[in-house]
Amino acid sequence: MSSRASLKANLQLFVTRRCQLRCRYCPILKGDSLMPLATALKGADLLLGHQSGRVRLDFGGGEPLMNFEVVREASAYAARRAKALGKDLGFYMVTNAVLLDDAVLEWAAKRGVLLEFSMDGAREDHNRYKSAYDRGLDPYAATRAGVERALRAGSPHFVIVVASPSNVRRLAENFEHLYEIGVRRFDLSYAIGGVWSADEEKSFFSQVELVLTRHARELDCGAVQLGNARQRLEPTVLNSELMVDPDGSLHQMSEWMFETTPPTGEAPFHVGTLDTVKDINSLRWSRFHSYYTLVRLYDGRPDVRAALLNNISFGLRVGRFFRASGARLGKVPA
Ligand code: SF4
Known part of the structure; x- marks a missing residue:
């Protein structure tokens, strides 16, 4: 494998495939599975074996708060182990916030979780x-x-706003709505899985420009923050982060980017499971692996191929746009 392939310093536990929502652009297949605590602890152990002194345990799914007890126990265990190993451990959770209550916020504050x-x-x-x-x-x-x-609790967080081709012209308006309810940390994104026309792409950039212009001073002093320049890796459709499914199998995130469309082929790279992979440092994946995985999974599906190529080229332009806008993006969430 390529020497430029990236070494993983984070690991995402898909603690469940349950979700109270069915977002139109969500590629994740829903189901009833919940990750058992023993699997989550093995995932934490695998991550803590990383050679890096700084690692991050991520919780996602599905909706991770539908398996909050496992999230809470796994984070407590990982924190204890990290301390014993002298590692700097961070936590991150992506959630629809439907079940976010004071107990969750207390836990997030105690563990320093970025939401x-x-x-x-x-x-x-x-x-x-x-x-x-x-x-x-x-x-x-x-x-x-x-x-x-x-x-109200002052929890470290950011809000990801996903624009779709059919509502992208309201992205700036939707941003203002969130701003009015008090949100100041954002990530502006776009739906993947379908084809964006040239006009729709153009609208995305002009809507973001509108936001950057309207909030230029606040972005400049950090009162409004856009995380796009730092935390989003484009193109997102080629996300090669390492994930653990509730059954303990390991995957690159990209395997699931079109998951609700039945694949026509096998995923070409089998990472293994938490029982077979003992050393996270032996795993190396790059965007090439993500691309090749999707091409092989959907061989013979021209619609998926068209969406994939479109999402890659759009994502590359989005990445360039935000890098070029870097100076106007102000401070980004820690
Ligand atoms: S997992 Fe997230 S994106 Fe998918 S349906 Fe649930 S809330 Fe929506």
């Missing part, structure tokens, strides 16, 4: 793209309540 909330803007757009699976749930109201709770 990523997914909220797409005003009620109409949020509920249209992030529809409820659980009966009676108002996704906008539930997520907004969780985000507001985190704002």
Whole structure:
């Protein structure tokens, strides 16, 4: 494998495939599986074997708060082990905030967890793209309540706003809506899995420009923060981060980028499981592996191939755009 392949310093535990929502752009197959605590602890051990002194344990899914006890226990165990090993351990969790209560915020404060909330803007757009699976749930109201709770508690967080081709022209408006409810740390993103036309891409950039212009002074002094320049690696469709499924199998994130579309082939690289992989330092993956994985998984699906190539080229342009805008992005979340 290439000497430029990256060594993993983070690991994401997919603690469940359950979710109360069915976001239109979510590629993850939902199911009932919950990661057992023993699997989460093995995942923490694998990560803590990394040669780097700084590692990060990530919690995702599905909705990780639907398996919060495992998240809490695994983080306590990992913190104890990291201390004994003299490692600097961080935590990160991506959540829809529907179940975010004071107990979660207390845990996040105690463990220094960076929270990523997914909220797409005003009620109409949020509920249209992030529809409820659980009966009676108002996704906008539930997520907004969780985000507001985190704002009141001063929990380190940022809000990821995902624009889709059909609502990208309201991205700046949706940003302002979140700004009005008090959000100051953002990540502006785009839906993957479908083809963006040249006009839609153009709208994405002009909408982001609008945000950068309107909030130039606040971005400059750090009162508003966009994490795009630092924390988003583009193109996101080729995300080669290492994930653990609830059953303990290890995967590159890119394997799941089109997961709700049945694949036509086998994934070419089998990472193994938490029982077979003993040394995280032996794993090396690059964007090439991610690309080749997706090409092989969807051989014979021209629609997926078209979306993949489109999302790669759009993502590269998004990455260039934010790098070029770096000076205007101000301070980014720690
Ligand atoms: S909240 Fe997250 S996991 Fe659930 S459907 Fe939406 S994007 Fe997928």
